[in-house]
Amino acid sequence: xxxxxxxxxxxxxxxxxxxxxxxxxxxxxxxxxxxxxxxxxxxxxxxxxxxxxxxxxxxxxxxxxxxxxxxxxxxxxxxxxxxxxxxxxxxxxxxxxxxxxxxxxxxxxxxxxxxxxxxxxxxxxxxxxxxxxxxxxxxxxxxxxxxxxxxxxxxxxxxxxxxxxxxxxxxx
Amino acid sequence: xxxxxxxxxxxxxxxxxxxxxxxxxxxxxxxxxxxxxxxxxxxxxxxxxxxxxxxxxxxxxxxxxxxxxxxxxxxxxxxxxxxxxxxxxxxxxxxxxxxxxxxxxxxxxxxxxxxxxxxxxxxxxxxxxxxxxxxxxxxxxxxxxxxxxxxxxxxxxxxxxxxxxxxxxxxxxxxxxxxxxxxxxxxxxxxxxxxxxxxxxxxxxxxxxxxxxxxxxxxxxxxxxxxxxxxxxxxxxxxxxxxxxxxxxxxxxxxxxxxxxxxxxxxxxxxxxxxxxxxxxxxxxxxxxxxxxxxxxxxxxxxxxxxxxxxxxxxxxxxxxxxxxxx
Numbered sequence: 115x116x117x118x119x120x121x122x123x124x125x126x127x128x129x130x131x132x133x134x135x136x137x138x139x140x141x142x143x144x145x146x147x148x149x150x151x152x153x154x155x156x157x158x159x160x161x162x163x164x165x166x167x168x169x170x171x172x173x174x175x176x177x178x179x180x181x182x183x184x185x186x187x188x189x190x191x192x193x194x195x196x197x198x199x200x201x202x203x204x205x206x207x208x209x210x211x212x213x214x215x216x217x218x219x220x221x222x223x224x225x226x227x228x229x230x231x232x233x234x235x236x237x238x239x240x241x242x243x244x245x246x247x248x249x250x251x252x253x254x255x256x257x258x259x260x261x262x263x264x265x266x267x268x269x270x271x272x273x274x275x276x277x278x279x280x281x282x283x284x285x286x
Numbered sequence: 287x288x289x290x291x292x293x294x295x296x297x298x299x300x301x302x303x304x305x306x307x308x309x310x311x312x313x314x315x316x317x318x319x320x321x322x323x324x325x326x327x328x329x330x331x332x333x334x335x336x337x338x339x340x341x342x343x344x345x346x347x348x349x350x351x352x353x354x355x356x357x358x359x360x361x362x363x364x365x366x367x368x369x370x371x372x373x374x375x376x377x378x379x380x381x382x383x384x385x386x387x388x389x390x391x392x393x394x395x396x397x398x399x400x401x402x403x404x405x406x407x408x409x410x411x412x413x414x415x416x417x418x419x420x421x422x423x424x425x426x427x428x429x430x431x432x433x434x435x436x437x438x439x440x441x442x443x444x445x446x447x448x449x450x451x452x453x454x455x456x457x458x459x460x461x462x463x464x465x466x467x468x469x470x471x472x473x474x475x476x477x478x479x480x481x482x483x484x485x486x487x488x489x490x491x492x493x494x495x496x497x498x499x500x501x502x503x504x505x506x507x508x509x510x511x512x513x514x515x516x517x518x519x520x521x522x523x524x525x526x527x528x529x530x531x532x533x534x535x536x537x538x539x540x541x542x543x544x545x546x547x548x549x550x551x552x553x554x555x556x557x558x559x560x561x562x563x564x565x566x567x568x569x570x571x572x573x574x575x576x577x578x579x580x581x582x583x584x585x586x587x588x589x590x591x592x593x594x595x596x597x598x599x600x601x602x603x604x605x606x607x608x609x610x611x612x613x
Contacts, residue, residue: 122496129492133459136485140466255469264469 151259154202156226157284159215163195164277170195174222174282179215195277199284202256206267220282227285230258232265234278252278311501334390341394345401361413369406375399383442393446400450404431421465428458445502452493452509456486477532480520487517495553507557514546514561522569528576539569550605563602570594 159179161172169192173180186192197215200207225231235253254265299305352359352367359367376399383392407427408418416423432454439447460482467478490513494506525536546562549555570591578587 122498122500125492126496129489129496132485132489132492133455136481137459137463137466140463144467144470262470 147260151261152228154226154230154256154258155228156230157202158200158226158232159197159210159218159220159281159284160200160207160232161195161197161279161281162277163193163279167192168195168277169193172197172279172281174220177219177221177285179212179218179220179281181212195279197281200265200267204267205265218284219286221285222282224280225258226283228258230256232280233257234280251276254278308500334393337390337394338397341397342401344398348402349405364409365406365413368402368409372399372403372406375402380442383444393444396444396446396450400435400446400453403434404428404454407431421461421468424461425458425465428454428461432458443501445504448502449505452490452505459486477524480523483516484520484524487513487515487520489513491517507555510553510555510557511561514557514565518542518546518561518565522565522572525572531576536573540566543569547601547605551608556606559602559605563598566598567595570598 161168163170167190169184169186171182171184172195173182184192197210197212198207199210199215199218221227233255256263256265296305296310300307300310348367348371352364356364375395379392379395379399381392382395385392404427407430411423411427412418418424432451435447435450435454438444439451463478463482490509494509494513497503497506497509521535521539521542524532525539526532543562543566546558547566550558550562574587574591578590
């Protein structure tokens with residue numbers, strides 16, 4: 115009887131401990147890699163156009179930014195994407211003109227010279243009052259060396275087209 | 287034997303270690319109609335079902351009334367009608383539970399409080415322009431409610447408070463781990479949700495086992511059912527689908543399902559037998575559809591699956607025959 119009671123008490127203790135074990139594992143897997151991962155060094159250029167409906171496209175050829183007009187289809191609404199330079203040190207971005215971006219030396223690879231890459235998605239957030247759906251804004255992550263970090267700056271500016279298209283790393 | 291003699295006899299038996307505290311509590315609870323019976327075999331009567339149904343309909347009514355007129359309500363009215371209703375229901379539940387013969391009415395009001403209080407807290411935060419959809423805010427709400435119901439359980443020793451604690455504890459666990467992992471590669475994997483439910487499922491099973499023979503044993507059956515759904519369902523989902531399957535989970539899952547079936551004997555739980563069998567059948571169908579339809583042809587795959595299901599059925603009947611009279 116006493117053994118059975120001890121078994122059940124251990125079962126209750128293990129039940130309470132198990133969620134904390136998972137939380138500890140989650141914390142360790144997120145924060146431990148940050149201790150040895152190098153700090154990202156390279157800024158990057160992106161534009162806020164969507165996959166479709168952008169009036170122009172941007173490419174990096176031989177380290178330089180190239181702008182190309184899209185062949186327009188009648189009846190389709192096109193938006194002019196805005197260019198941005200993301201400062202990795204301050205986790206913020208600022209809008210730049212095409213001429214300013216063209217003066218930068220860019221690397222159009224997905225992976226930066228120090229081993230990081232950019233991944234993006236779309237977030238849809240509702241508010242409690244019931245107007246579910248919200249207004250989508252881009253979710254942008256910097257990933258590499260077993261670390262993933264959400265980038266916060268400047269993706270939901272008021273006059274932004276709410277898209278995110280990575281163009282290239284600034285290699286100066 | 288008068289009350290003094292009875293209490294002295296209990297004291298003497300306790301000193302001689304002839305009875306344990308749990309046995310004394312069980313004997314006491316068995317004599318009361320207003321508390322849940324301390325055995326796994328507790329059955330809800332028609333009256334109890336109606337009380338809880340009534341409580342659920344009250345919550346539904348409040349919800350519809352408030353949501354239909356939400357835009358016309360002031361901040362104070364919104365808070366008063368939600369958080370205020372929840373607090374009033376909680377207090378009424380406490381008062382009714384103290385009265386002999388009205389315990390179930392109290393339970394119904396506690397159910398109303400448990401449903402309405404979280405809504406009320408979110409309304410308060412929303413009126414303060416706090417982002418109620420963030421994981422951190424949700425965690426704050428759930429930890430507050432967990433604290434309230436753990437305190438209530440400690441004070442009043444009702445199984446319903448333990449149930450509410452488990453529910454809010456689970457919500458806190460999900461929102462808390464989402465908050466920690468948000469923005470990381472870990473969170474982006476679809477497996478993260480499966481692991482959350484796996485841990486919750488195992489926790490429920492351990493709690494269910496730990497409650498056997500205690501005052502909360504009425505919750506054991508439900509904890510087993512939800513625990514098995516979450517844990518076996520997660521393990522099955524973690525196996526993935528070819529060509530992106532996870533070999534570890536696909537190989538160990540039949541062991542988990544069979545282990546669940548055989549655990550039904552020592553645990554004396556038909557839930558383990560039934561759900562273990564259902565998930566084993568689901569696994570057989572999954573594997574058949576995943577690996578055999580292209581290579582061996584659909585008809586042959588169906589024959590293999592059918593034979594396997596017959597085997598599972600035979601095992602089920604054999605074990606079930608040993609369970610006559612056990613719930």
